[in-house]
Amino acid sequence: MAVAEEKNTAGETAPDWSDYRGVMVVVEQRAGVAKAVSWQLLGEGRKLADKLETRLMALVLGHDVEHLAKEAGYYGADEVYLCDAPELKDYRTRPYSRVCLKVIREVKPEIVLFGATGTGRDLAGAIATHLPTGLTADTTILDVEPHPSRLLLASRPAFSEKMMATILCKQYRPQMATARAGVFQALPRDESRQAPIIRVENEMREEDIAARVLEFIGETGRVNLEEAEIIVAGGRGLGGPEAFGMLKELADALGGVVGASRAAVDAGWISHDHQVGQTGHTVRPRLYFAIGISGAVQHTVGMSNSEVIVAINRDPEAPIFQIAHYGIVGDLFKIVPAITKAVKKKRGLSGIVDAARAGEPDAAAARAETAAAGDGGPAEAAMPGEVPAAGGTGEGGKNAAAAATEQAATGTREEERG
Numbered sequence: 001m002a003v004a005e006e007k008n009t010a011g012e013t014a015p016d017w018s019d020y021r022g023v024m025v026v027v028e029q030r031a032g033v034a035k036a037v038s039w040q041l042l043g044e045g046r047k048l049a050d051k052l053e054t055r056l057m058a059l060v061l062g063h064d065v066e067h068l069a070k071e072a073g074y075y076g077a078d079e080v081y082l083c084d085a086p087e088l089k090d091y092r093t094r095p096y097s098r099v100c101l102k103v104i105r106e107v108k109p110e111i112v113l114f115g116a117t118g119t120g121r122d123l124a125g126a127i128a129t130h131l132p133t134g135l136t137a138d139t140t141i142l143d144v145e146p147h148p149s150r151l152l153l154a155s156r157p158a159f160s161e162k163m164m165a166t167i168l169c170k171q172y173r174p175q176m177a178t179a180r181a182g183v184f185q186a187l188p189r190d191e192s193r194q195a196p197i198i199r200v201e202n203e204m205r206e207e208d209i210a211a212r213v214l215e216f217i218g219e220t221g222r223v224n225l226e227e228a229e230i231i232v233a234g235g236r237g238l239g240g241p242e243a244f245g246m247l248k249e250l251a252d253a254l255g256g257v258v259g260a261s262r263a264a265v266d267a268g269w270i271s272h273d274h275q276v277g278q279t280g281h282t283v284r285p286r287l288y289f290a291i292g293i294s295g296a297v298q299h300t301v302g303m304s305n306s307e308v309i310v311a312i313n314r315d316p317e318a319p320i321f322q323i324a325h326y327g328i329v330g331d332l333f334k335i336v337p338a339i340t341k342a343v344k345k346k347r348g349l350s351g352i353v354d355a356a357r358a359g360e361p362d363a364a365a366a367r368a369e370t371a372a373a374g375d376g377g378p379a380e381a382a383m384p385g386e387v388p389a390a391g392g393t394g395e396g397g398k399n400a401a402a403a404a405t406e407q408a409a410t411g412t413r414e415e416e417r418g
Contacts, residue, residue, distance in 0.1 A: 017110065017150075020173040023049040024057040024109035026100065027072055028119055030091070034068050036227055037115035037181035039075045044184035045113055046076045048144050048152075055079060057109060058195075061099055063089035066197070073195030076187045080195050081107070085202035090213040091119050095204045097126040103200055104131070109174050111144075111152050116178040124178050134169035136177040140282065140301065141166075142184075152177065157278045157301070181226040182282040182305070222273050223257045225281040230256025230288075233276055233303070234264055237292020237313060237332065241269035246336055247291060253343040259283070261299045277302040291332050295320025312336065 023045045027038040042058060049056040058072035058080045069082040083099045100123065104112060112127075114120040116138045128135035136154035141164070143153040151168050152175040158165035169175040225231060232251040234244055244258060251258050259281075260274040276283055277299040288306035293299060295311070295318055303309070304323050311324035312332045321327040328335055 015171060015173075017173045020108045020110040021052075022055045022057055022107070022109040023052070023111045023113070024059055024104070024107070024174075025072075025077070025113045026120070026123070027058050027060045027068060028115050028117060029060070029062050029065060029068055030119075032062065032065055032068070034071065035115055035117060035181070036186070037117065037120075037179070039071075039186035040181065040184040041113045041115065041179055042072065042076045043186040044142055044179070045111075046187060048111060048142060049078075051144050051146065052110075052150055054110075057081065057107065059083075059100065059103055061088050061096055063087075069197045070195075071189075073193050073197075074189045074191055076193065077195045080197045081200050082197050083200040083202050087202055087204060087206050087209065090216065091123075092209060092211045092213065093122055093126050094211065095202065095209055096123055097130065098204055099200060099202055100127050101130055102203070104174060110150060112174045112176045113142075114176070114178045116180045120178050124176060128176055131172070131174070133172040133174060133176055134167075136167040136169075139177045139179045140164075140183050140278075142177065142179065151175070180282040182284040182302075185284065185305070223259075225257060225259055225274070225276065225283050228257045228283065229286045230254045231259045231276070231283060231285045231303075231306075232256055232289040232291065233259030233261065233293060234270075234291045235261035235293030235299070236263040236267070237294070238264065238269070239292075243292075243333070244270050246333070246340075247289075250289070250336055250340040250343070253340050254287070256285075256287070259288075259303075261293050261296075290320050290324065291336060293320055294318050295323065 025038065025041045025045045028035040029038075038058075042056065045056050055078040056076060058069075058077035060069045060072060060080060061083045062068070063084060063086050065084055066082060069080045072080045081103050083103075087095050088099070104127070112124075114124040121137065124135055124137075136152075136156060139154045139156045141153075141155035143155075145151045145153065151170065153166050153168065154175075154177040155164050155166045157163075230251070232247045232254070234247045238244065238247075244260075244264075248258050258270070258274055259276045260270045262275055262277050262279060264270055265272050265275045265280070272280070275281065278301050279298070280302060282302045284305045284307075286307045288303050288309045290303070290309060290311045290313075292313065293311070294313070294315070300320070300323055308326075309324045311318070311320040311327045312335050313320060313327070313329065314331065316329045
């Protein structure tokens with residue numbers, strides 16, 4: 001890779017990367033369905049491209065995937081590179097990496113982003129080796145420095161998750177990173193955004209590819225946290241594996257899935273595919289229940305972007321209440337079954353929602369408080385920024401409990417987190 005060199009402000013020789021411009025996102029798909037992380041990266045890539053005053057590009061590979069090229073435009077890409085060929089129907093490292101290398105060498109983007117999935121990690125590693133350039137894996141924060149450095153600031157957990165490390169690639173281009181699903185937010189889909197599609201020819205024939213895909217067998221029985229809209233997660237406060245059955249019952253009633261903290265997974269109470277946090281999954285559901293979870297940073301970094309967070313904990317000083325939209329202090333073994341019973345009885349608590357909309361706030365609040373407290377008496381619910389109390393029947397607690405329970409039913413909210 002031949003590049004010109006110039007002196008930087010410190011008098012050191014630095015490469016001239018002025019030919020490299022633009023942010024590119026490699027769209028991952030399987031059977032013509034894009035991974036959500038690809039649209040999330042286009043949303044974050046839009047921010048990076050705007051800061052650098054450059055274009056945002058998408059690269060789509062596969063067979064019969066022209067519809068995804070159009071979708072990439074709907075989700076924010078300024079232009080889309082499309083390689084549609086039968087040889088790319090199933091992911092294989094060699095043909096996919098060859099196409100990506102061809103596009104990157106011709107287009108010269110300064111930043112290339114991939115999803116931190118099994119496919120994304122494999123593809124990004126192969127490309128970085130051949131270019132060659134640096135690659136930051138499993139990033140959770142992306143930013144850029146403005147001109148003249150135009151450096152990608154790729155941050156990820158380091159040193160046993162005790163701190164964040166920001167990694168720079170000063171001597172090579174493009175700058176590459178993989179990013180976890182659920183960390184970034186996709187832009188609203190807008191069909192008025194029509195990005196030009198630039199077609200790329202696949203130069204590898206089937207006989208040139210050593211690997212063959214004989215059959216694809218999908219995993220069964222594993223939870224898909226990253227695409228779940230409702231997650232009911234439990235931690236050390238559950239006291240043992242048996243209590244996860246109680247959480248599953250609530251998750252099933254709400255149409256959600258069960259998650260867990262690292263402490264619960266390490267204790268052997270539930271499998272690792274349920275783990276949320278820095279060493280598990282990063283999620284962005286519409287509704288997240290944190291039940292018996294203290295709120296250590298290793299967990300909250302993986303779920304703090306949830307639209308609505310409801311925390312249930314005995315300890316009014318638990319850190320989880322600092323990020324929760326609604327908090328209920330009390331005995332989770334009474335609160336959770338009561339909420340589950342109410343969800344089943346009201347078919348999603350529609351009775352509470354209907355009562356609230358019909359102008360019966362006191363009745364709705366009373367029902368919600370009863371559901372939250374169970375037979376052990378009322379439990380106080382705390383709003384964000386307030387110190388939750390261990391008991392009492394204050395009006396703020398009633399309203400917050402009612403709102404939290406309504407969230408469980410509808411997955412909507414009327415106010416943003418403070």
